[in-house]
Amino acid sequence: MADTSDFKNGLVLKIDNQLQQIIEFQHVKPGKGPAFVRTKLKNVLSGKVVDKTFNAGVKVETATVDRRDMTYLYHDGSDYIFMDGDTFEQTHISGQVLGNGEKFLLENMSVQVATHEGEVLYVELPVTVEIVVTHTEPGLQGDRSSAGTKPATLETGAEVQVPLFINQGDKLKIDSRDGSYLGRVNA
Structure with missing residues (x-):
């Protein structure tokens, strides 16, 4: 209480x-x-x-929510497999619990998994993730008064809107909460 x-x-x-x-x-x-x-x-x-x-x-009345740092291992059918770094115990979490987070999940990414009475409530990804662009059309600068955007497909399969100067192979910083472009990462 x-x-x-x-x-x-x-x-x-x-x-x-x-x-x-x-x-x-x-x-x-x-x-x-x-x-x-x-x-x-x-x-x-x-x-x-x-x-x-x-x-x-x-x-x-308050609920006891256990938040643990876990590492994403791999995707298996409809489940995503996470491992607790302390106990090396593996947890299967459905894509439904992950929600939009599954679009920005990379192997070996550290996340926070919240559980209540043994049931997984949600998975919290880092606010920003660094992901490589696997496909995007070449940007053509035209006559426009504001900066243009184009769709880009990321290595996780997610599609986001990026500025025209982004090329295939660029590493981007993306906000995992809403999928917005934050910037390019210099290698």
């Missing part, structure tokens, strides 16, 4: 038998009336975000 004063970003609460992670919170003390805590909660399994307000001092 946690008090509203114990709230912090990333804390996982158990509300109505659902696991909800605090994305952001704000303690509010109005000039009139009792204090309260305004929160933005994300359902850990579905990803749905909701706003919820708690009265100050209310006790809320």
